[in-house]
Amino acid sequence: MNEIVAKELWEYDQVVRVEWLDIFGTISVALLLLFAGLLYQNRKMMKDPSYKFYLKGLIAKLVGSMVFCSIYIFYYDKHGDTIAYFESSMAMANLFFQDTEKYIEVMLSEPSVELRSLFSDKTGYPYSYMFYDSHTFSVIKLTSILTIVTGRSYFLSSLLLAYLSYFGVWKLFLTFRQYAPAIDNKLAWAILYFPSPLFWGGGISKDTFIFAATALFVYCAHKYFILKERKVAIVILLIICSWLILSIKPYIFIVLFPGGLLWIFYDKLQRVRSKFITFFLFPFLVVGIMVLSYFVLTSLSGSMSKFSIDKAFETAASTSADLKQDYYGGSSFDIGTFDGTATGVVSLILPAINAGLFRPFLWESKSVVLLIAGFENIFLLGFTIFILYKTKVIGSLKIIKKNPILLFCVAFTIFFAFMIGITTSNFGALVRFKIPILPFFVSALFIIDYQRTLPENRNL
Numbered sequence: 001m002n003e004i005v006a007k008e009l010w011e012y013d014q015v016v017r018v019e020w021l022d023i024f025g026t027i028s029v030a031l032l033l034l035f036a037g038l039l040y041q042n043r044k045m046m047k048d049p050s051y052k053f054y055l056k057g058l059i060a061k062l063v064g065s066m067v068f069c070s071i072y073i074f075y076y077d078k079h080g081d082t083i084a085y086f087e088s089s090m091a092m093a094n095l096f097f098q099d100t101e102k103y104i105e106v107m108l109s110e111p112s113v114e115l116r117s118l119f120s121d122k123t124g125y126p127y128s129y130m131f132y133d134s135h136t137f138s139v140i141k142l143t144s145i146l147t148i149v150t151g152r153s154y155f156l157s158s159l160l161l162a163y164l165s166y167f168g169v170w171k172l173f174l175t176f177r178q179y180a181p182a183i184d185n186k187l188a189w190a191i192l193y194f195p196s197p198l199f200w201g202g203g204i205s206k207d208t209f210i211f212a213a214t215a216l217f218v219y220c221a222h223k224y225f226i227l228k229e230r231k232v233a234i235v236i237l238l239i240i241c242s243w244l245i246l247s248i249k250p251y252i253f254i255v256l257f258p259g260g261l262l263w264i265f266y267d268k269l270q271r272v273r274s275k276f277i278t279f280f281l282f283p284f285l286v287v288g289i290m291v292l293s294y295f296v297l298t299s300l301s302g303s304m305s306k307f308s309i310d311k312a313f314e315t316a317a318s319t320s321a322d323l324k325q326d327y328y329g330g331s332s333f334d335i336g337t338f339d340g341t342a343t344g345v346v347s348l349i350l351p352a353i354n355a356g357l358f359r360p361f362l363w364e365s366k367s368v369v370l371l372i373a374g375f376e377n378i379f380l381l382g383f384t385i386f387i388l389y390k391t392k393v394i395g396s397l398k399i400i401k402k403n404p405i406l407l408f409c410v411a412f413t414i415f416f417a418f419m420i421g422i423t424t425s426n427f428g429a430l431v432r433f434k435i436p437i438l439p440f441f442v443s444a445l446f447i448i449d450y451q452r453t454l455p456e457n458r459n460l
Contacts, residue, residue, distance in 0.1 A: 098123055387445050
């Protein structure tokens, strides 16, 4: 399924090959997973009718994964980060079969010149630009486990990753359904069937790991802090999700952690019967969350490297400038000059949020993939305007104020959109980076629209 081809004297490239045995094995495993999913759905539906969406969501997830793989194999001719991740993981798999002790050492160590010397011409080498980036190399390490299990099959490894990541996405759907079971079909569309997360969150990439980890983090936080189900398994999952996010995309934790605190504490505040006390305490709550978040995120700065609080603006400016370069395929855009200062941040708040949520616009799409994203963004923009028109801005704010989970969704969406909007100057990267917020944003819009029809909210 692969061969080693010399690229340079100091580096070898593992070349992905797709054979009929690979395709047959992937289809066979997919059918087995779907059959197991059908049995699981039928068993769970006896107690929980929401599981009627389980199999449909799983089918959508696996199909999205295979479409993603096919486009990168056949349309992009085996180019792109997902191929580079897998080719690098093949070198890891070769090292495992050649010397398991060295493989374990690589898995447990930070990238270095000495660590790279454990590879050889017989194993091939991970791409240097990925190997020496600890966050990127974390994806290669995790992918290598699947690569070993599947016999170095790209399609099958991607399929298994999609199947495993579906666990987090499904749990997120169950979380939101508790707040609006009457519109569970709409929430299924927002979380299980929305196009961008199915496509970009279905292949071997940072985005697949992060999308699943973010979804599962929210599910576990809801179980432990809101529903007060203090189980060891929930704590372990919460720690694993936090570790995954910090290991792969630490900047997401900068938004997710304070957003989660706001959700948890505001939920407790809402249980206070006196509106005066609630109104009085809310500013102190916000300040307290900001201070606590700064303390925790600062203490984690060692593991966040260039994404730490004190380097965040500098990193954002350099990342934005880099993504404008020609080698990213000419899909760059510009929301204005970002110099890495606080003043520069304030001046770009609205353009950044707009870019993070609604761009690329249809007329800015220069490829098939971006064209699909353009149609999706037209829907998002139109649906947002529709909800604001039907509910009015004040009415929407009042509904959000009464529902802590909506406050979390809106806060997480706005701050995340701002972050990726100000750091990302390339549409190809933007459509991938935004997928963690889409289920929260679209679900919040559906729930606001549903809340608008309830008797207690008709006079808002």
